[in-house]
Amino acid sequence: MAQVLLSNVRKSYGDVEVIKGVDWQINDGEFVVIVGPSGCGKSTLLRMIAGLETISGGEISIKGTVVNKLEPSERDIAMVFQNYALYPHMSVYQNMAYGLKIKKIPKEEIEERVQKAAEILEIEDYLERSPRQLSGGQRQRVAMGRAIVRQPAVFLFDEPLSNLDAKLRVQMRLEIKKLQENLGITSVYVTHDQVEAMTLGHRLAVLNEGVVEQLGTPIEIYEKPQTVFVAGFIGSPSMNLINGKLDDEGNSIVLPEGGTVKLSKGKKQYKGQEITLGIRPEHVTLAKGKENGIEVKISVVEQLGADTLVHCTLGKGETKISDTGFVVRLSGIKTFEEGSFMSLNFADKHLHMFDAKTGKRIE
Ligand SMILES: Nc1ncnc2c1ncn2[C@@H]1O[C@H](COP(=O)(O)OP(=O)(O)OP(=O)(O)O)[C@@H](O)[C@H]1O
Ligand SMILES: [Mg+2]
CATH class of the missing domain: 2.40.50.140 (Nucleic acid-binding proteins)
Incomplete structure (x- = not known):
């Protein structure tokens, strides 16, 4: 059961508290979207779950294990960023295989996993290319592929589509939704896009200045915003x-x-x-x-x-x-x-x- 539990999670930089006590239960297989204005702490919260940022207070557990002190590589998570973060000198195949190689997974299994992910994402034809020879959308797929091959317990996405043009964003949004449904992997997705927030996840968390103002299904939040902030933030116009x-x-x-x-x-x-x-x-x-x-x-x-x-x-x-x-x-x-x-x-x-x-x- 890849449940993610946050209890009274806090983060301060010096005297400034940017995450002010977040309590959350993300269920196995659930897709939760975090939305909020710039600087409200979305990436910080996600990076704390990933282990890329230390936590100043509280507890995070993944699959029943407290991970506060575990390295990112020990947390069974895979993260997809906005800027793809592909290795430019490696081919698409090598990019996707790299994490598995580090983990000393046998060569045949690596091949099998990369091939399968490439099929799912329809990038089989680009495996020998370098990232430079790909469009933005294709690069984003490779970044997703690299996450999928690791077969993690949890996917973490930080605005993965914001570098793409509007049309491609729509297409990739639908693909991510389908992919998450098919793979059933617990996912946390950060965005400030209204449509992504409303359509992608099972539940939506509206974050404001490091506080979760409301957590609920997108429709609950649209129909019954619990605070003026949520009311003004969700919905366009x-x-x-x-x-x-x-x-x-x-x-x-x-x-x-x-x-x-x-x-x-x-x-x-x-x-x-x-x-x-x-x-x-x-x-x-x-x-x-x-x-x-x-x-x-x-x-x-x-x-x-x-x-x-x-x-x-x-x-x-x-x-x-x-x-x-x-x-x-x-x-x-x-x-x-x-x-x-x-x-x-x-x-x-x-x-x-x-x-x-x-x-x-x-x-
Ligand atoms: N290393 C750091 N040192 C000091 N302050 C930081 C550091 N990293 C982030 N912050 C501050 O923490 C707050 C939350 O930042 P965070 O990156 O989580 O925001 P965000 O919600 O992801 O914003 P955006 O939508 O612009 O990506 C901001 O006020 C930011 O300036
Ligand atoms: Mg951010």
């Missing part, structure tokens, strides 16, 4: 977050820019409280006819073909060019006049509410 206040009965939300949002189910226990209201761009609709919508001024319209993004500002006041705070996503090609006003509806079932002080979700 980001969820609209606006300040508001529940009225004295807790029946509607009053927006400072003007307008109220009626709630079908009152929130008596929070009456009068300051909140942050969240609504995703794809959940905002145009108010029809005499509906009492929220007034906004349109600042910029972006037509993406499949969708139209309308950037606007709340209220009727004068706006500055930088005021593109609120985004509406409408399907299809829609035309609007920039500078004009429109009225919007926020469907009750798609509203998210957070305590303005703590940032925690209000149910």
Whole structure:
């Protein structure tokens, strides 16, 4: 059982704590994705699991063995990096075989494993080439091949696709997903790509300043973000977050820019409280006819073909060019006049509410 357990794992560089106590159970065969903004500690956490970084506190165990003091080579893991890290003077075959040779695995078995991995990744024809003679995508496959031949208990990926162009990234993303399913190897994958975060893993961990803000299935996190940070981070374009206040009965939300949002189910226990209201761009609709919508001024319209993004500002006041705070996503090609006003509806079932002080979700 290749379970990975993290308990109160910490890392400090000098006085600065960058990983602030992570507790985690990654199950056998599970694919977990870590997502978070630049500098939040994703690579540090992964490198600590790999053994490339010492840990300042807590415990990491792999397959039931505490690995805190074990060398990377003793941890039964294989890591794939963003920059491939292939040996330029070795052929593809030698690159893939190298780690096995070091481990003194018999030549025939090495040949067999490399051949099999090459078949899976469809790089059999390139085995004699040097990495220089390969495209970025092919190089990334070789890097994956090198990880696969080791038959590790755990795969660790650090943004393996971010050097590839958009189309290739989509293809490799699907391949990694299939590969992980077929091999069933416990995997931890770091990314800051929204789509990879949503689609690749069984579970997603949102990391913010060294703290796991939320751990759950991608859909759980999309539908019920537990904090304002997670709400604003997951989803593209980001969820609209606006300040508001529940009225004295807790029946509607009053927006400072003007307008109220009626709630079908009152929130008596929070009456009068300051909140942050969240609504995703794809959940905002145009108010029809005499509906009492929220007034906004349109600042910029972006037509993406499949969708139209309308950037606007709340209220009727004068706006500055930088005021593109609120985004509406409408399907299809829609035309609007920039500078004009429109009225919007926020469907009750798609509203998210957070305590303005703590940032925690209000149910
Ligand atoms: N060797 C080091 N010495 C001091 N600080 C470090 C060291 N390595 C990383 N850090 C700091 O630790 C924090 C986390 O870095 P880390 O590389 O884990 O971020 P990340 O989430 O992977 O970011 P990115 O998305 O940009 O790769 C950063 O603030 C970084 O500056
Ligand atoms: Mg990183």
